[in-house]
Amino acid sequence: MKMVKKYAGVMLCAAVSLSLAACGPQESSSEKTSSKGSELVVWEDKEKSIGIKDAVAEFEKEHDVKVKVVEKPYAQQIEDLRMDGPAGTGPDVLTMPGDPIGTAVTEGLIKELNVEKDVQSLYTDASIQSQMVDQKLYGLPKAVETTVLFYNKDLISEDELPQTLEEWYDYSKKTADGSKFGFLALFDQIYYAQSVMGGYGGYIFGKDKDGNDDPSDLGINNEGAVKGAELIQKFYQDGLFPAGIVGEQGINVLESLFTEGKAAAIISGPWNVEAFSKAGIDYGITKLPKLENGKNMSSFIGVKSYNVSAFSKHAELAQELAVFLATEKNSKKRYEQTKEVPAVQSLASDKAIMKSDAARAVTEQSRFSEQTPNIPEMNEIWTPADSALQTIATGKADPKKALDQAAETAKGQMKAKHSGT
Numbered sequence: 001m002k003m004v005k006k007y008a009g010v011m012l013c014a015a016v017s018l019s020l021a022a023c024g025p026q027e028s029s030s031e032k033t034s035s036k037g038s039e040l041v042v043w044e045d046k047e048k049s050i051g052i053k054d055a056v057a058e059f060e061k062e063h064d065v066k067v068k069v070v071e072k073p074y075a076q077q078i079e080d081l082r083m084d085g086p087a088g089t090g091p092d093v094l095t096m097p098g099d100p101i102g103t104a105v106t107e108g109l110i111k112e113l114n115v116e117k118d119v120q121s122l123y124t125d126a127s128i129q130s131q132m133v134d135q136k137l138y139g140l141p142k143a144v145e146t147t148v149l150f151y152n153k154d155l156i157s158e159d160e161l162p163q164t165l166e167e168w169y170d171y172s173k174k175t176a177d178g179s180k181f182g183f184l185a186l187f188d189q190i191y192y193a194q195s196v197m198g199g200y201g202g203y204i205f206g207k208d209k210d211g212n213d214d215p216s217d218l219g220i221n222n223e224g225a226v227k228g229a230e231l232i233q234k235f236y237q238d239g240l241f242p243a244g245i246v247g248e249q250g251i252n253v254l255e256s257l258f259t260e261g262k263a264a265a266i267i268s269g270p271w272n273v274e275a276f277s278k279a280g281i282d283y284g285i286t287k288l289p290k291l292e293n294g295k296n297m298s299s300f301i302g303v304k305s306y307n308v309s310a311f312s313k314h315a316e317l318a319q320e321l322a323v324f325l326a327t328e329k330n331s332k333k334r335y336e337q338t339k340e341v342p343a344v345q346s347l348a349s350d351k352a353i354m355k356s357d358a359a360r361a362v363t364e365q366s367r368f369s370e371q372t373p374n375i376p377e378m379n380e381i382w383t384p385a386d387s388a389l390q391t392i393a394t395g396k397a398d399p400k401k402a403l404d405q406a407a408e409t410a411k412g413q414m415k416a417k418h419s420g421t
Contacts, residue, residue: 039066040092040317041090042067042091042092043093043094051340055325055333074095077091085109086311091309093318093325094307095306097303098303099302099374099378100374101130101133101139102378103376109309110310111315112137114319115137119323122327122344122346123140123141124343124344126301126303126369128343130305130372130374138307139306139307139322140325141326141343142306143304143343144302144341144343144366145302145303146269146362146366147195147267147299148268148286148287148288148365150267150283152283154261155261156265158286161265164289164292165291166231166291167289168265168289169183171264173240178242180262181262183265183266184266185235185254185267188250188390190386193389194298194299195298195299196297197224197225197228197232199228199295201222201224202220203225205217205219205377205378206219213374213377215418218407220385221407229389232392236392261281267288270339270341273285273358286364287365287368298368299368300371306322308322331343331344331347332350341353348363380418385406389402
């Protein structure tokens with residue numbers, strides 16, 4: 001998820017080849033033979049270590065090593081690695097979102113993984129592709145997430161749900177009175193706004209002949225993106241969205257309105273399932289609505305992964321641990337404890353997992369989703385695009401002019417910061 005910027009059916013035996021690419025400190029032959037009794041450090045997401053507790057204990061027993069699990073916000077881990085890695089106090093295995101993978105590879109922070117194709121094939125195409133840079137693998141997916149629609153069953157029933165974004169606009173016109181609202185979304189942020197702009201043909205980067213993101217082809221200000229932005233602007237101009245959901249505090253306002261029963265529906269993600277449940281909201285969850293052109297609203301797929309630090313002194317063993325944690329068996333166990341939707345293909349039809357409304361909604365919406373670009377140039381998109389959308393939301397700029405300016409700024413930053421673009 002964009003807020004991260006601020007979302008094997010069998011175990012592998014020891015005979016699997018685990019040689020690593022030459023990047024960062026390497027294990028010598030003597031180190032490989034002396035891994036017995038070693039300690040590995042894993043950085044896991046906050047309040048998610050319970051999901052790998054049993055797998056870690058099993059790995060420790062099988063390999064006669066100690067594994068120390070430290071919880072850190074997963075969006076922060078790659079930043080901390082920049083300092084802790086060179087200092088020798090970093091992890092062997094860490095968790096990170098898919099979109100900064102390219103930057104981490106460029107900076108030499110994570111290792112290329114040498115994992116067999118049959119292992120890679122365990123995961124959904126989108127999730128494994130999020131870990132690829134220049135056709136090389138740098139991580140294994142542990143969970144996928146994408147935005148979905150939450151609705152308050154006390155305010156609107158499933159049978160009453162509008163089926164298109166335009167119908168939600170009409171519903172909100174009848175419902176919003178300044179203190180209560182119909183449909184709300186953080187459309188002043190490209191992470192959420194792309195759901196509308198993308199549905200009309202807007203895109204971040206085009207693709208080159210090999211299917212890779214092409215930073216020279218920017219689509220944030222094309223005709224479809226502008227049309228989507230014009231629709232977004234209507235929600236703000238007509239008073240259907242409160243002024244408080246623009247800017248950095250917008251997410252807090254949006255979530256508060258929903259948990260207080262003052263918003264019938266919002267766009268959010270599975271990361272809020274637990275919070276909304278604790279708030280006592282009787283909510284439903286479903287895929288995003290369609291647009292008037294018949295296409296479903298798109299969304300970004302967020303992928304959490306296990307990655308091996310380039311500074312690990314036991315990189316081969318660390319890779320083996322990452323592979324072990326991400327097997328089908330351990331991915332399902334992790335889901336049972338954390339409710340984060342696993343990236344393993346076979347689990348997408350697992351009856352126990354699909355009992356969850358959230359898992360079903362994420363799985364269905366993923367059909368209409370796109371991978372969050374993971375090339376370093378994506379860093380130059382977030383801020384200009386968000387700034388443009390905020391001026392659009394507040395009525396300070398025409399959508400086309402604002403998006404044209406964002407594209408110009410992004411292109412300038414990419415040219416200045418990324419050679420060869």
